Amino acid sequence: MIMAQSLFKWLKFRDPECLIDLLAPEWSLPVIARMPEVHKRLVLPFAHGELAFSQRWQLGQWLRPANYNRAIVLPRSMKAALVPYFAGIPRRTGFRGEMRYGVINDRRPFDKSVLDQTVKRFLALGLDRNEPLPEIPPPALRVDTENQQRLYSELGLELDRPVIAMMPGAEYGPAKCWPLESFTALANSLDSAGYHVWVLGSAKEQPLGEAIASGSKALNLCGRTKLVDVVDLLAASAAAVSNDSGLMHVAAAVGTHVVGIYGSTSPHFTPPLTAQKTLHYLDLDCSPCFQRECPLGHLRCLREITPERVLSSIVAN
Template sequence: MAEAAASREAPRILVVGPSWVGDMVMAQSLFMTLKTRHPGAVVGVLAPGWSLPILERMPEVDEAIALDVKHGEFGWRTRRDVARTLKGRFDRAIVLPRSLKSALVPFLAGIPLRTGFTGEQRYLLLNDRRKLDKTVLDQTVKRFVALGLSADEAASGAFAIPRPALSVDGQRQIALRAELGLGERPAIGMMPGAEYGPAKQWPLEYFRELAQSLIARGYAVWILGGPKDAEAGEVIAAELDYAHNLCGKTRLADAVDLLAACEQVVTNDSGLMHVAAAVGTRIQALYGSSTPAYTPPLTDNADIHYLGLSCSPCFERTCPLGHRNCLKQMLPARIEAAVCGSPL
């Protein structure tokens, strides 16, 4: 009886995390909610191995458990093996992705209460199934937090959304400036990538034009992204003094510290945009095929740039009309004015 009471007072909760950087950052709002609603709760997160450096920056996460399955791979054996290590360790699971395979590990681990939205024929894998009302839960972060609440409270839509706040390593910031030769100029970060597709990417020639203008004003420009963004970073930085192409040269944890060291960032709707929001850096957020109504940066310290054309948002990976006017008509002068405090 005492053990049961302790479990109710301080549950052991496993969250099956998402597979995108931005979504993982937004999931911190759920972790915060769980810690507030259940003082003393143990929160574990099952997530892709690449995301562990982000989870390490979240004080609410007590344990990060790697599930290294390649993108698009079912990974039955890996999921089964991880499930075996989790047997008897958690009272409840919250499954954030809506796929069948994401609900498999909690089921195989025998976790008693398994919560998630209905979808992909996973009726038997979840025993606390929630219907997703997209008119009430109209943002990704709301959907994540709702799964940590009672069904009735979640359905009302009347609940607080705590804002993500990643820890920053000040000593590592200093070391990175030296290691990467970044100098002492105040920095503007630029994130030209968007993993989802080119319909979310501001033209590279606009990033370069803006970089030239900002460097002339006395700034340095730090271009951040993964190895896939290295070529784009070179287009922006080539032959520009004080422009540093860091794409693919830093770890994800380093990106957290570098973004926190920037005065502002100019970014597509991307995972690193959400990282910048979670470290408190001012954001110039550029939206094209997506909408700030659905995945806004979770901060008051942001300027949102969205033209709202008749064809926007289309949520397509590539522009179905072939012109990307939603981003091409968003000119560099507008963003420069916003960065420098004199909006057009």
């Protein structure tokens, strides 16, 4: 979702008067509220992968009175294109895929050799046909300083030393996750070097944060905040150490220096869209494999990125 903001920024740059309404999962709406380009946030009430044909028809009928003149469909699935079709939106732009002829009537070719990054794919759908890609506008989320102050007070956060955020989770699977012992060793070294460490994530990452905090002086905030709170806590951090995850892109979008750790994925495909970054990627012969678990069983792509190496990159910046 964060990378889609580059598309929204481009659309507003090209036509400052255009109104962008975004249909998205409910969990993402508070973060989308931090995107000044978005006019309205609309709930997409379907689980990932759920067809829900009749419910999509009903949602399309509900949207009809808005008389939208264009829909840009970012996913390449058939089901993602159904709501704009049912809403009677006259121009429905999207990539070719899943037999969407007619449902998508402004069909664009999907050339991976040209559109080799997710953000380029999103941005391309906002361009005219055969228009070259412009310079990519980086995402930029608004920061709520009042909410920051509330969080400092309610969570008992100390700011007498620079803060390093850690995000040990990743949705896709363990082949994207730097070992917990490496995070823990880094947290101890950061404490000795004069930093506070906050471990950030959802309730799902709470056990990961607890494992790091139990072996160091890091503060485990996983599950104690809402996603939109994490936006403001990342903005207060000097740097953020993260696997290739959504929170890595949030950190980039609030101007925090990103220390990204890549294993089974590639920093070329999903880089944080900021100049303030240090990326650790060993580029082994077996990587990127894009697998959920290491198919060779050794996870060298992550285990051989040492805490000392990551610490040096933080201190240097």
